């Protein structure tokens with residue numbers, strides 16, 4: 001097989017700080033090439049260069065050579081890269097929320113009516129929506145996804161949106177190189193496996209695939225070759241048969257990792273929050289008549305297959321979608337869900353869509369971390385006779401932000417750096433730091449380790465255990481990462497079709513979780 005892509009001596013810096021140093025690698029047609037590295041190691045920068053993302057040229061371009069299909073290229077924008085046959089599925093969604101599934105999949109490649117083609121030319125012709133929707137439906141069928149092509153993207157959950165993004169790229173007939181930046185991060189294990197099988201099928205054709213993932217087991221399973229980046233340098237490469245998770249982890253981080261685990265304990269059945277017949281109308285992820293008590297001081301895991309409601313509970317608590325039913329918090333009924341008043345009462349929800357809901361991209365890391373603490377609790381306002389003027393206590397702010405930076409291993413040039421300049425994983429950590437800053441009584445955190453490298457993952461899990469043990473913070477972790485939930489939770493509630501189906505002990509065998517997740521009744525689980 002010939003090289004479809006060749007990268008020679010590639011260097012890129014932002015404001016004089018190297019993000020990539022002397023990278024040499026190639027991808028063959030039909031190959032799945034994994035790229036792994038810790039948060040901030042340069043993976044997205046490399047992909048942005050290959051895909052002609054304008055941010056690269058706006059920040060001074062790059063040095064080195066890139067050959068695509070044998071020709072030297074230097075894409076100045078994504079349209080050039082797309083025209084040459086490169087497709088990209090981003091870490092952040094690049095779908096248009098207000099457009100339908102079918103419109104998004106066919107965007108820029110619409111079918112047109114032959115009659116109006118002849119009359120007005122293709123450019124001014126009428127779009128053949130029926131054909132577009134039929135094509136889109138066929139592509140989704142190839143992915144094994146059943147979603148109506150006429151539904152708007154904004155009404156879909158993030159995991160389904162991920163498949164739509166992939167469908168949009170797969171729908172192209174001219175695709176030669178497909179770049180996937182953490183395509184499985186928003187998917188649960190089953191959906192992740194489904195996607196990986198699709199990738200395997202695709203790589204049997206003439207398409208080269210670059211696969212970026214923090215899930216090293218997937219990389220080991222699916223990749224023909226893996227390149228490991230550390231601090232912008234290519235530190236090792238492995239070929240199929242010699243790809244092992246431990247080697248990858250060691251090369252990425254430079255040291256071994258201790259897995260977080262909480263000791264098991266008895267929790268008193270004193271509810272902090274109780275949901276009674278609670279429903280959240282979030283399309284594709286509905287909660288329906290859920291009954292659940294979360295006990296004071298516990299860490300409760302909430303898991304389900306995608307689309308069964310685990311993520312929607314948090315959105316309901318934030319009043320992002322219509323809710324119904326009753327909620328009691330500290331023995332008082334909550335008359336109306338409202339994000340601000342809930343924070344004042346001590347509840348904090350960190351949703352899974354952190355890019356969309358959590359980040360103030362143009363603000364500094366410092367402002368982001370203390371934002372909610374200041375807005376709601378005046379936490380970093382100088383304590384003086386003039387505190388109504390809202391003067392920031394910079395000393396207190398700095399101490400806190402530096403502590404968060406160290407605790408969560410946030411990679412940045414300074415606490416004044418704009419959050420949009422941080423890598424995706426480091427942006428996630430900033431959102432987590434903001435939630436921890438508020439010091440809530442009840443923390444609902446959805447997918448806390450999504451998009452985060454293996455070393456930082458353990459730090460975040462350890463931190464959740466620590467705040468639970470030292471501050472008695474009650475925590476609900478909604479996650480598809482069963483292994484992590486089993487390590488840190490006191491109980492794990494499994495949702496099926498929007499309801500709590502069973503609550504299992506974290507020590508229950510995986511096979512029991514498998515049965516319960518798929519809605520099987522036979523498990524002899526503990527009634528906790």
Ligand SMILES: Nc1ncnc2c1ncn2[C@@H]1O[C@H](COP(=O)(O)OP(=O)(O)OP(=O)(O)O)[C@@H](O)[C@H]1O
Nearest residue numbers: 014019039040041042043044045421422423424425
């Ligand atoms: N627009 C930008 N301006 C300044 N620095 C940037 C910019 N984009 C990225 N960087 C820096 O370049 C380095 C590499 O970032 P990059 O996003 O490529 O990492 P990554 O490996 O994709 O991380 P992650 O796993 O978190 O997505 C980081 O230190 C980041 O802060």
